[in-house]
Amino acid sequence: MRRLVAAVLAAAAVLAVGRLALARPAPGTEPVVVAVGPVAVGTTLTPALLEVRHLARDAIPEGAVRDVGSASGRAASSVLVPGEVVTASDLGGSSLLTDQPGGTRGVFLPVPEPPLLAALRGGDRVDVRSPVDGSRVVEDALVLAVHAGEDGGLWLAVTDDGAGALAAARGADPAGGSLLVSLRN
The missing domain is CATH 2.40.30 (Elongation Factor Tu (Ef-tu); domain 3)
Structure with missing residues (x-):
């Protein structure tokens, strides 16, 4: 019985360490907001339609939105495809x-x-x-x-x-x- 408990605890520790390693962004990456699914022009963006991903710095387009809150409540001014980085030019409404x-x-x-x-x-x-x-x-x-x-x-x-x-x-x-x-x- 002790061996079984030890094996279960060891497996849990390995899983916990693995999750922590996966949760940390890779070196040389930065957070950007991407579309979770397809978004039509005029759609009001909500947190359910967006997520933050870490991309390599050289793969991040100019004007990339860095946090979901900056895009939430704004209308999409262009079509967004799943995984596409949301940029300031994709956001409608008057930034003024x-x-x-x-x-x-x-x-x-x-x-x-x-x-x-x-x-x-x-x-x-x-x-x-x-x-x-x-x-x-x-x-x-x-x-x-x-x-x-x-x-x-x-x-x-x-x-x-x-x-x-x-x-x-x-x-x-x-x-x-x-x-x-x-x-x-």
């Missing part, structure tokens, strides 16, 4: 709005003033004023991104009402050039 409260709208406001665009950065706060009476169209809008160049402008995070107010104010001037953007401190 990722950390914004629910109901936030991202609105592009053309700004034909290069010095203003050069002075602003993502994270700044601005007011947008009407050229007619100087009233605030939008107050304390978060600048999500600045797009410089010929068709320059700002991506602003606003409420639904703010998006409507900007649309109405721009109706008189679709280029948006007459709206005044002022930086807040």
Whole structure:
């Protein structure tokens, strides 16, 4: 009987060591998120559709998502096949709005003033004023991104009402050039 107990304990120890060895990632690998099964465009990604695998560093594509939480809740913007590494370009939705409260709208406001665009950065706060009476169209809008160049402008995070107010104010001037953007401190 003692031999049987010893054999069972030895087998259990071997299995435990084997599982620990398999659980450790191989050297030279990094974690990436992959699709568990086929995923259609527009599918909202959930933890059940994704898993983390360790791949060799040189096999990991640019922009690979590293944790399931970063992809969960986002829509697939391209078809994913089982085992395919999920990259940032595979994720739909506006990454500009990722950390914004629910109901936030991202609105592009053309700004034909290069010095203003050069002075602003993502994270700044601005007011947008009407050229007619100087009233605030939008107050304390978060600048999500600045797009410089010929068709320059700002991506602003606003409420639904703010998006409507900007649309109405721009109706008189679709280029948006007459709206005044002022930086807040």
